[in-house]
Amino acid sequence: MxxxxxxxxxxxxxxxxxxxxxxxxxxxxxxxxxxxxxxxxxxxxxxxxxxxxxxxxxxxxxxxxxxxxxxxxxxxxxxxGLSGRLRIAVVPTALTWAAKISARFGTLHPNVSFTILSRTSIEILQMIDDLEIDAGISYLDNEPLGKVSTVPLYDERYMLVCGAGGAFAGRDSVTWPELDGHRLCLLTSDMQNRRIINRNLVAAGVTPRATVESSSTVVLVAHVLEGGWLTVLPEDIASFLAQGKPLRLVPLEKPETAHAVGLVAPWREPHTPVLNALLAEARRMVSDS
The missing domain is CATH 1.10.10.10 (Winged helix-like DNA-binding domain superfamily/Winged helix DNA-binding domain)
Structure with a gap:
């Protein structure tokens, strides 16, 4: 209470x-x-x-x-044996990784079920503190995490998502300054991914402006499909959302700093058996990739 x-x-x-x-x-x-x-x-x-x-x-x-x-x-x-329910909150751009982890873990431990929520990085840390979730998937190096256990999963690689007939559709790559003046749809400013993109644009001399903002990556890709918009997303979620659609993914030049995304869990020794097994499986998944 x-x-x-x-x-x-x-x-x-x-x-x-x-x-x-x-x-x-x-x-x-x-x-x-x-x-x-x-x-x-x-x-x-x-x-x-x-x-x-x-x-x-x-x-x-x-x-x-x-x-x-x-x-x-x-x-x-x-x-x-291992059973129960794991509650995991995930930044929107990493939801495909949540599916990879839960599918792999669920095959090994069929008596464990999952609740997966989409939340901002700040909300994830607060939910861990409030014992509302067992773990999160979030950024590891962009904002203070406090005392937590982490398993790095991947470094973000950014893709420009555009229509198949768009100006950048035939390009092998795009630079950040080239986005200046184009109609962008991006995540809302409470999302850490948006803050990272804003910093990349500012570093390139571009004022970050989005004519459409949303907390949903699905909404962003839907606007690109409607025509006239561009969006920037990490490679994995961009590939998933664009699959089978008349869209092109064009790599953006690498920013000066790569941002790591990983599994975040409360810091305590020992962890619960289920959470300990999840952290171990995440490490194996990364080493196998």
Missing amino acids: FIAVAKERHFGRAAASLGITQPTLSAGIKQLEEQLGVLLIFRGSRFGGLTPEGQSALVWARRIVGDARQLREEMRAVRH
């Missing part, structure tokens, strides 16, 4: 997320405060933030819940 209130910063939303009434939630928080002998949450008519003691208690609460989850999974693994 306490973790839910800290996450939602609202008693009503926290209660709804747990499927309980708000009075039940308030009574639970009050009981916890009485047990610990401190005030955890500033509150009057509404949530007023965590007290200093509440901030410290939140760290312990996450650790306790994580340890309890690990205990359950280890006992289940001893009795039934």
Whole structure:
């Protein structure tokens, strides 16, 4: 209950997320405060933030819940082998890699199922902290990750996606400055991929402008299909979305800095058996490629 209130910063939303009434939630928080002998949450008519003691208690609460989850999974693994559900959040440009990992892992461990969500890199880190997911697939080197376990999967290579009859369709490659003045559709600015593309454009002397922005790579490719737009996507997701369509993928010149994408998991030793197996399989997948 306490973790839910800290996450939602609202008693009503926290209660709804747990499927309980708000009075039940308030009574639970009050009981916890009485047990610990401190005030955890500033509150009057509404949530007023965590007290200093509440901030410290939140760290312990996450650790306790994580340890309890690990205990359950280890006992289940001893009795039934690897089973359960892995919850993974993925940046939109890496969703094809999530499918590769889950398919490979699921073949080896058929009693493990997956929930895969599309989220921004910032949301992924917050969801790991809030114990909402078991792992993420995100950028490893572009924003502070904090204390996490990581497995690098690949370095992004950027492709220009254009119509088969477009000006760049017959080219072997395109430079970033050549995108100046063209009608671009790009991911929204809360996406780390968009921030990387913006920096590449600025470094090339181009003002980043997009006449269409979306959080969905499908929407971007659909606009290119409608004609007149260009988009920039990493190679793997671009190849998947353009397959069988009258589109061309043209490599963009390499930026000065390559950006690594990888599996991100909470830092704890040992990991749960299922998560430990997932990290190990990701390493094997990279070494086999």
